[in-house]
Amino acid sequence: MKQKNLLFRIFLVIFLVAVAGIIGLLVRDHIQKDKDRKLREKAAVSVQEEPEVSAEPEETPVQIPVDFSVLQAENPDIYAWIRIADTPVDYPILQSKVDDDYYMDHTVDDKEGLPGAIMTEYSYNPEPFESDAVTVVYGHNMLNDSFFSRLKDYQDETFRQEHPYIEIYTPEHIYKYRVFAAVTYDNRHILYNYNCRTKEGYQAFLDSLSEVRIMPTWIEDPLPVTTDDRMIVLSTCNGNHDERFLICAVLTEEQ
Template sequence: MKQRALIILVAILGATCIVLGIFLLRGGKQPETADPTPEATATVTPTATPEAESSASTDSAVPYVSPIDFASLQKENPDIYAWLYIPGTEFDFPILQRAGDDDYYLTHDSDGNDNSMGAIFSESSYNDGKMDDPATVLYGHQMLAGTMFGKLQQVYSESNALTEHGDITVYLPEKELHYKVFAAVPYDNRHILYTYDFTSKRRYNAFLNSVFDVREIGAQHSTDVSVTPEDKLLILSTCLQGNSHRRFLVVAKCVDEVE
């Protein structure tokens, strides 16, 4: 009996030594509990879930949708490539361009019908029909009834014109362009895009100087808008009231492009 008790005692002491050895090898730390103390709690900034990341990515990649229904317009007349809108005025027209016939819309309306009123148009010989050129010129008749560009000179000859009507928007199927008007002046009848090579900084600046040099009654200039040869210009051109051998120009630079 004594021998058996001695064997059991030795076994118990051996097991105790083993447990104590494991405890010491682990650095004497107690097992972690499910409720750590506040000092041991770390603050973690949550990251976006895949669903949230996908949503954010989708939102930033939403394609531009034009407020103009170009699909319907171009079904009626494929020459319509853009739309001109000047807030606070009656200028709200389609812009057209006829490949190979720059004079077509002098005598045809936006539906392609014979009409002395014509349409607002650019020339395919000088402009690409995408508003990407250094300068784009849009032409329109100065109609006595006030249609087309009939009121262009009247509106932009007012002393507050560049403040009240200084913003111009051009819509295209895939983007919209925002322009700021910096000059509105009586001008001679030279063909601007033939006379000035706007890819040349020297010729570009020569055009700007010719505009800012105009000091006639009704000429308006803005000192708040800086213009450089890197800017894309929009030029609205129509006949000068009382002198069809001269032009009236509204000149603006692109300040924003929304795609």
């Protein structure tokens, strides 16, 4: 009887710890989603009215839909914004010039811990989107449908057709990219292994997308990108320590 009581107490403790852990995760997720919502509201810029037409036509300035002055006042490492329409992917992009991995485990408000932030690496992308031929953007594959968790939906053809474009905003530009590949890749560091600043390294990386052959993988055929194009790679974990999941998109429009 004593042994049964002891086992009951052990199982009860385990159960209560598990419940507390689940509640803790739910609370953390709720807090994080609320932070993300408030950040989007704070960063949103209302569409300005069209100026009156003057006698001499002037070039219309680019209407950036993100208020970077507000964001950078809170964290100067915020330098861009990524958005995939009609998905939860709607986040600032950060880059530390001191520690490439800093935002893997530091949030947008500079606090240590998960979920980190969407980020690029200064050592490998000192001029992301603008001059770097290949820009790699990292984000965690969270379990609560946030950050880059929805990238896996690009394995579905209908989703690809309905969400073909990725938009990147910076304080000066709007970049529009079209998705051409959703690749289950190995865990090699792309820009360390391939010097995409050279045409040879860039082409070797493009070739590797087809050579890795880890399923599931989809690549548009024929490949709509050459070493004369600029592209982005969205990289996230794939539930396997030895794999990454990549979304590759070629630049089609720049404002």
